[in-house]
Structure formats: structure tokens, C-alpha cells
Amino acid sequence: xxxxxxxxxxxxxxxxxxxxxxxxxxxxxxxxxxxxxxxxxxxxxxxxxxxxxxxxxxxxxxxxxxxxxxxxxxxxxxxxxxxxxxxxxxxxxxxxxxxxxxxxxxxxxxxxxxxxxxxxxxxx
Amino acid sequence: xxxxxxxxxxxxxxxxxxxxxxxxxxxxxxxxxxxxxxxxxxxxxxxxxxxxxxxxxxxxxxxxxxxxxxxxxxxxxxxxxxxxxxxxxxxxxxxxxxxxxxxxxxxx
Numbered sequence: 584x585x586x587x588x589x590x591x592x593x594x595x596x597x598x599x600x601x602x603x604x605x606x607x608x609x610x611x612x613x614x615x616x617x618x619x620x621x622x623x624x625x626x627x628x629x630x631x632x633x634x635x636x637x638x639x640x641x642x643x644x645x646x647x648x649x650x651x652x653x654x655x656x657x658x659x660x661x662x663x664x665x666x667x668x669x670x671x672x673x674x675x676x677x678x679x680x681x682x683x684x685x686x687x688x689x690x691x692x693x694x695x696x697x698x699x700x701x702x703x704x705x706x707x
Numbered sequence: 708x709x710x711x712x713x714x715x716x717x718x719x720x721x722x723x724x725x726x727x728x729x730x731x732x733x734x735x736x737x738x739x740x741x742x743x744x745x746x747x748x749x750x751x752x753x754x755x756x757x758x759x760x761x762x763x764x765x766x767x768x769x770x771x772x773x774x775x776x777x778x779x780x781x782x783x784x785x786x787x788x789x790x791x792x793x794x795x796x797x798x799x800x801x802x803x804x805x806x807x808x809x810x811x812x813x814x815x
Contacts, residue, residue, distance in 0.1 A: 628742075628793050630803065641802060677749060684755070692795060693740045694742060
């Protein structure tokens, strides 16, 4: 059973860089998307971006200028860096595994494994 | 379009059947999957748009779709089903993951 264990600094000052990592155990990194997702207080889930096992990345257009997601297959980890954080980046951050299935011409994206979450607070 | 629209809040009596909806242009070419977020907990994958449940998810949860709308049906809602439910898909470019705004389900 695949499990994700995440860690990283939880208290940042404005303009600092957020850095989180996520370790994958119990399964392969191949064939999946490895994502970061956040949930600001009182708001809904927001996709930040993803990488695959070879490091091909896609980022949310609204965060692309500040975000880097990387993967280290030898350590079975992937990471998130977000620069120049502000109070608006205060949120619960999750790493997660995604898969796309195809049923004929119709696709279905599933996010089927989630990390435990990291509370990130940006405050001066 | 890059939006999935969900009703912000739905309530159901204990044991009642409740259907949550998720509407968006991308759902004409993709199925929505669903996750459940309980207070203070990490999200949990509930069901795929092809009505496939992971192990541990009760069979009272089912998924279906019609046109540009996906549905999550809970047949006989239980107190433990009270949570926020999010639908998930990719946008019409098939590139970016998008979430619905979430539906807060209250079981009375």
C-alpha cells in the first residue's frame, strides 16, 4: 500500500521560501503524477502542480512564477519550493499521487493517495 | 473552461439518499472523481467517475455522469459521511488539475 510522508518548515516570514518534501513508500514512482495541493483556511482545495518520475512538471498558471517541483527517484522523494511567500500562501499543504485513466476517448483523473498534510503559516 | 461548479452546502437526514453535483465544460470529455475531507483530516479518495471505489470506501457511495455534470450519490447517508466533498478533473486543455469549490455535506 502506497504511503506518502511529508515534512517541512511550518512557519515562514513574508518573502521567505517555502520548502516541503514528500517520501513515497510502498510503490513505484513510475506511471503516476506526484502533486502538491493546498487548502487555505476556510477555502477549497487548490492544485499547485505536479511532476512525473522523470521530472516533467506542470504548474498552476497562477503560481508558476514562484513554484518549483522536483523529484529524486533515488531517494523516492519529491519536493515543493515556493518563493516569495505572503500571508496568502498560508494553508494546509498536501502531497498526493495522481493517475489518469482512459476509457475510450474519456479520461478520468484520480488523486488516490494523500500525505498527512503540513500546516504552513506565513506571518511577520 | 477551467471551472468545476459544486453546490456550496447540502444537508441530508440520517439514512436519506443524497446526490452531490459537479458541473463543468471539461466533464463532457472526462469523468470527475471525488474526494472527501473531514475536519482536521487529510483528503481521502472516495470514488472515480467510473464508479470505482478504493478498498475501505462503503458501497453506499456511487458515481455517475450525464453531459457536463458528474454526480456523487450517497445511498443512506450516515453521520460519518458529514464532510466536504470535492470533485476533481483536468481543465478543457487536459493539462491542469482543477477542483470544484467543494460541497459541505451535513447529515442531520
